[in-house]
Amino acid sequence: MTTSLKSGISRRTFLKTSAAAGAAAVGSGAVTGFPYVMAQEPVTLRYLGTAVNQSKEIAEKVKADLGITIEYVPVTTDEVTKRIITQPNTFDIVDTEYFSLKKLVPSGNLMGMDAKRIKEFDNITSVFTKGELDGKKIGDQGTAPWKVFYLAGNKSKEFSPTPTEWISLIPTTYNADTLGIRPDLIKRPIESWAELLNPEFKGKASILNIPSIGIMDAAMAVEASGAYKYPDKGNMTRDEIDMTIDKLIEAKQAGQFRALWSDFNESVNLMASGETVIQSMWSPAVTAVRAKGIDCVFQPLKEGYRAWASGFALPATLEGRKLDAAYEFVNWFLSGWAGAFLNRQGYYAAVLPTAQKEMATYEWAYWMEGKPAEQEIKSPMGDIIAPKGAVRDGGSFAQRMGSVACWNAVMDEDAYMVRKWNEFVAA
Numbered sequence: 001m002t003t004s005l006k007s008g009i010s011r012r013t014f015l016k017t018s019a020a021a022g023a024a025a026v027g028s029g030a031v032t033g034f035p036y037v038m039a040q041e042p043v044t045l046r047y048l049g050t051a052v053n054q055s056k057e058i059a060e061k062v063k064a065d066l067g068i069t070i071e072y073v074p075v076t077t078d079e080v081t082k083r084i085i086t087q088p089n090t091f092d093i094v095d096t097e098y099f100s101l102k103k104l105v106p107s108g109n110l111m112g113m114d115a116k117r118i119k120e121f122d123n124i125t126s127v128f129t130k131g132e133l134d135g136k137k138i139g140d141q142g143t144a145p146w147k148v149f150y151l152a153g154n155k156s157k158e159f160s161p162t163p164t165e166w167i168s169l170i171p172t173t174y175n176a177d178t179l180g181i182r183p184d185l186i187k188r189p190i191e192s193w194a195e196l197l198n199p200e201f202k203g204k205a206s207i208l209n210i211p212s213i214g215i216m217d218a219a220m221a222v223e224a225s226g227a228y229k230y231p232d233k234g235n236m237t238r239d240e241i242d243m244t245i246d247k248l249i250e251a252k253q254a255g256q257f258r259a260l261w262s263d264f265n266e267s268v269n270l271m272a273s274g275e276t277v278i279q280s281m282w283s284p285a286v287t288a289v290r291a292k293g294i295d296c297v298f299q300p301l302k303e304g305y306r307a308w309a310s311g312f313a314l315p316a317t318l319e320g321r322k323l324d325a326a327y328e329f330v331n332w333f334l335s336g337w338a339g340a341f342l343n344r345q346g347y348y349a350a351v352l353p354t355a356q357k358e359m360a361t362y363e364w365a366y367w368m369e370g371k372p373a374e375q376e377i378k379s380p381m382g383d384i385i386a387p388k389g390a391v392r393d394g395g396s397f398a399q400r401m402g403s404v405a406c407w408n409a410v411m412d413e414d415a416y417m418v419r420k421w422n423e424f425v426a427a
Contacts, residue, residue, distance in 0.1 A: 043325040044069040048084075049095030050077055051264050052284065053172055053310065057380060058338055066332055068325050076262055077210050084109055088315045093326050097310045099143040099212060099234075099408035101168050104313075105157055111316045112151040112166030117327050120334040120351045121170075128171050128309065128350065129163075133402050138307075142216065142234025142409030145171070145309045155316055169311025170330050171350035173342050176305035176400045179217075180271055180281025184295040193217075193303050194224035195278060197247070202255050206270055206279035207248075209260035211421035213408050216306050217280045218244050220405070224303045234409030238416055245420040249427045260425060271296055283346030286393075291383035298346070300394040304405030311350075343367050344380045348397060370396030 047054065051074045059070040073091060075083065080096050081103055088109035096104070104110055115121045126132045131146040140147070150160040151168050159168070181190050186201075196205055196217065208214045219233040222244055230240060251257065258276050261267045268288045270276040281298065289296035312330050314323070332338070339349025340358035344367065349355035356364050362374040370392055377386035386392075394400040411417055 041321060042067065042069070043321055044071050045092045045322065045325060045329060046071050046073055046090070047093050047095065048073045048075065048080060048091035049310075050074065050080065052282065053095050053342065055341075055380075058341060061337060062329060062332060065337075066325075066328055068329055070329075077213070084315075089317060091315060092318060092322050093329065094313050094315070095172055095310055096169070096313060097308055097408060098145045098148055098169060099308065099410055101148045101159075102143065102410040103414075105148075105151065105159065105168060108155065108157050109316055110168075110313045111318065112154045112156060112164075112168065113170045113312070113314065113330075114154070114327075115165045115167050117331075118167075118170055118334070119331050120354060121167075123351045123353055124171060124334075125348075125350060125352060127174065127401060134398060136402065138401065139304065139404045139406060141230075141232045141405065142407035144407045145169075145174075169313050170334070171309055171311040172333060173347040173349065174307065174309035175283050175347050176307045176394070176404050177280075177282060178301050178305050178394070179299050180267075180279055180286050180289075181297050181299045182271060182274065182277040182295065183297050185274060185277045190278065190299050191302050192224045193220040193301050194226075196221040196280075197225065197251050197256065199254065199256065201278050203258055204275075204277045205256050206259045206261055206267070206276045207257060208267075208280035209262040209425065211418045212410055212414065213306075213308070214260075214280065215241070215244060215417060215421060216406060216408060218248050220303060220306055222247050224301075233406045235411045236413065236417070238413055241411075241413060241417050241420050245424050248424045252424065252427055287346050287379055287385055290385040291379050291381070298393040300400075300403075304403045305394075305400065306406055306408065307401070307404040308408040341380050344378070348401070352397075366390075366392055368397045370394075370399060 045068060047070050054072045054074055062068050062070055080094065081100050083090060084094060084104050085107050127138065128145045128149055131138055131140060131144055148159050148168055150164045151166040152158045152160045154166055179196060207217055216233055219230055223229055228243060259270055261270060264285055267281055267285045270279065271289045272292050272294050283298055286296050286298040314326050318326060334351045334354065336354035336358040339351060339355030343349055343355055343359065365371040366373045366377050373386055373388050373390050375388050376384050379385050
């Protein structure tokens with residue numbers, strides 16, 4: 001159906017009028033011979049993504065609020081990309097990262113999200129829409145979200161350099177990542193990314209085994225050591241890739257790494273067990289370790305953070321009730337409850353005002369304003385993760401996101417980088 005009818009009646013007016021007429025007909029008994037399909041008919045959405053944003057609590061809340069059943073399809077970050085490109089009909093909604101879009105959009109397997117159907121679109125943080133925070137530009141090395149936020153059209157295979165109504169991903173969550181450490185086992189201050197490669201932690205360090213992210217952590221460590229300054233850590237030349245991988249292989253062969261992890265739970269177990277004391281880490285993984293009563297810190301570092309962001313996209317073939325349900329779910333996700341749930345894990349919600357309404361004043365002050373906790377801080381599952389008086393690692397939202405040095409990225413030399421990364425894994 002086109003946006004407007006030839007009679008001049010708007011599409012919205014037409015739908016409302018049609019719905020009212022249909023309801024009246026059903027109520028009068030005029031409609032017979034087939035079941036009346038309610039707008040809230042049962043529907044299941046196959047939700048493809050990593051385990052990070054997938055939780056039974058969210059699924060249960062969606063079911064209660066919307067009647068929509070969420071069927072999680074948890075896979076690794078790289079597998080999400082493979083599924084979108086090779087099996088686009090095996091999911092109804094996908095939660096993927098902005099850095100993957102340079103691989104995904106050219107496939108034509110994802111549709112542009114219609115900004116007009118997103119109720120809170122105008123309230124999405126300017127981190128995504130403008131690359132700004134409080135009017136100040138954020139570091140943009142790598143695939144910064146605002147570089148790939150807009151598409152030229154609904155089924156476009158190209159990004160738009162200027163704003164359009166078609167959005168590549170409607171943001172779900174994002175963060176400024178750094179290294180996780182066990183201060184109780186290290187027993188000294190950690191201030192630099194260079195510590196990841198410090199021989200002092202031989203056999204006690206770990207790096208993320210997702211090539212496009214792991215190499216960024218490696219680059220942060222290499223640059224922090226003073227060995228080389230990258231023009232853009234998110235888009236290295238072949239020579240820069242070679243140098244970075246050589247540094248990693250040298251460290252690995254010297255026994256630096258206890259493990260190369262690619263699974264969220266694996267990172268938690270490595271830290272909680274004390275097998276590692278410093279490693280690439282995600283904020284909710286640190287939260288999970290703390291929930292076990294173990295001292296773990298998402299350590300602010302002087303060189304800044306490596307940031308990432310993820311969002312919802314829909315397969316290009318999605319239509320009918322499932323398409324409508326997918327938009328209902330996305331709107332629900334941005335309406336506050338899910339944002340507050342994720343904020344309590346250490347993430348940041350895409351729409352901050354709605355999340356704030358779902359959080360207690362003391363929670364918002366701790367998580368978002370960097371203020372000392374007025375009372376114990378608990379995880380979404382009710383576990384105590386910070387005592388009264390504690391301050392969030394890295395401080396406020398503005399301090400953390402304002403200190404981003406680079407973003408997860410897909411390089412122009414991505415295929416070459418992955419090949420070299422695999423040499424590192426195999427070394």
